[in-house]
Amino acid sequence: MGFFDKIKKAFTGEEVEKTEVTEKYEKGLEKTRKSFSERMNELFANFRTVDEDFFDELEEVLIGSDVGFETTMEITDALRQEVKLRNAKNQNEVQEAIIEKLVELYERGDTEIPEIKLNPTGLTVILFVGVNGVGKTTTIGKMAHQYQVAGKKVLLAAGDTFRAGAIDQLKVWGERVNVEVVSGPAGGDPAAVVFDAVKQAKNQQADILMVDTAGRLQNKVNLMNELEKMKRVIDRELPDTPLEVLLVLDATTGQNAMLQAKQFKETTDVTGLVLTKLDGTAKGGIVLAIRNELNIPVKYVGLGEGMDDLQVFDPNEYVFGLFSQLINKEN
Numbered sequence: 533m534g535f536f537d538k539i540k541k542a543f544t545g546e547e548v549e550k551t552e553v554t555e556k557y558e559k560g561l562e563k564t565r566k567s568f569s570e571r572m573n574e575l576f577a578n579f580r581t582v583d584e585d586f587f588d589e590l591e592e593v594l595i596g597s598d599v600g601f602e603t604t605m606e607i608t609d610a611l612r613q614e615v616k617l618r619n620a621k622n623q624n625e626v627q628e629a630i631i632e633k634l635v636e637l638y639e640r641g642d643t644e645i646p647e648i649k650l651n652p653t654g655l656t657v658i659l660f661v662g663v664n665g666v667g668k669t670t671t672i673g674k675m676a677h678q679y680q681v682a683g684k685k686v687l688l689a690a691g692d693t694f695r696a697g698a699i700d701q702l703k704v705w706g707e708r709v710n711v712e713v714v715s716g717p718a719g720g721d722p723a724a725v726v727f728d729a730v731k732q733a734k735n736q737q738a739d740i741l742m743v744d745t746a747g748r749l750q751n752k753v754n755l756m757n758e759l760e761k762m763k764r765v766i767d768r769e770l771p772d773t774p775l776e777v778l779l780v781l782d783a784t785t786g787q788n789a790m791l792q793a794k795q796f797k798e799t800t801d802v803t804g805l806v807l808t809k810l811d812g813t814a815k816g817g818i819v820l821a822i823r824n825e826l827n828i829p830v831k832y833v834g835l836g837e838g839m840d841d842l843q844v845f846d847p848n849e850y851v852f853g854l855f856s857q858l859i860n861k862e863n
């Protein structure tokens with residue numbers, strides 16, 4: 533069964549086969565789906581015809597789910613044309629057009645799973661950026677655990693020397709998942725920590741080095757210099773090593789997360805996003821907005837507090853989780 537057919541079936545409440553990952557996405561997106569389906573049901577409860585009022589209300593539903601203004605307008609404009617083209621009049625025809633347009637928004641982009649490409653012959657370095665409290669350390673810990681379970685040798689570097697608490701927190705995670713943490717003194721130079729960590733990674737022939745960094749957006753110049761210096765050390769010591777820069781964002785902060793992403797994008801070359809706490813928000817539409825407006829791939833999503841709830845982002849599973857049993861079905 534093609535993916536679109538699977539969504540269509542789930543959309544109307546028909547049973548479809550689900551993998552463990554599908555179920556994780558479904559569960560993680562429960563709040564978003566509930567609020568989205570309530571709003572959609574309300575919209576269709578008053579459905580008479582597809583007129584401008586209908587599109588206005590649909591825009592409100594999408595914006596209310598944090599799909600973002602730009603993306604919402606794009607979707608509703610495309611839908612206006614589609615409805616005309618198909619001469620869709622009744623509720624089912626319009627619902628089908630809506631879901632097709634939303635899925636298309638994804639298919640037009642990259643539906644490949646944007647997994648981190650690990651260096652097959654040596655070390656890969658992942659730099660984690662993002663403001664305090666977004667779940668950066670938790671993400672590093674979970675990811676370290678997953679790579680380790682997959683048989684990789686992982687090393688962590690406590691590059692957030694700005695807060696003593698951040699170093700300790702990373703060490704706690706290191707102990708919990710049994711991964712070594714390279715650290716320096718609080719207030720020290722983060723690039724020096726990176727230098728030491730790179731040396732150790734080389735000595736130990738590690739596969740992955742994950743570097744925590746401080747995320748002081750209020751001081752952009754400092755932040756930029758600090759990140760650039762760390763990158764220079766990595767480039768110099770490991771000239772041919774792939775470097776990922778993952779920006780961690782808290783999905784529950786909605787449009788504020790968008791703003792952070794824009795600011796970090798100006799500060800450094802972000803290669804991917806991690807969106808944490810998607811399970812904690814009813815506004816999971818933020819993924820659509822980010823994907824459409826920022827042009828940075830979402831690489832991981834946090835769908836719960838468990839170790840395995842950090843999942844590689846799969847656009848198909850996401851859209852499925854958003855729509856399954858959407859209309860006329862109690863969740």
Ligand SMILES: Nc1nc2c(ncn2[C@@H]2O[C@H](COP(=O)(O)OP(=O)(O)OP(=O)(O)O)[C@@H](O)[C@H]2O)c(=O)[nH]1
Pocket residue numbers: 662663664665666667668669670671701808809810811812833834835836837841
């Ligand atoms: N429900 C849920 N909780 C999460 C997720 N990711 C992280 N958390 C929880 O959020 C809490 C930690 O969040 P933060 O205080 O932002 O974590 P942190 O690692 O200290 O954040 P940084 O300051 O960014 O390093 C922990 O209780 C985590 O279990 C997620 O995807 N879903």
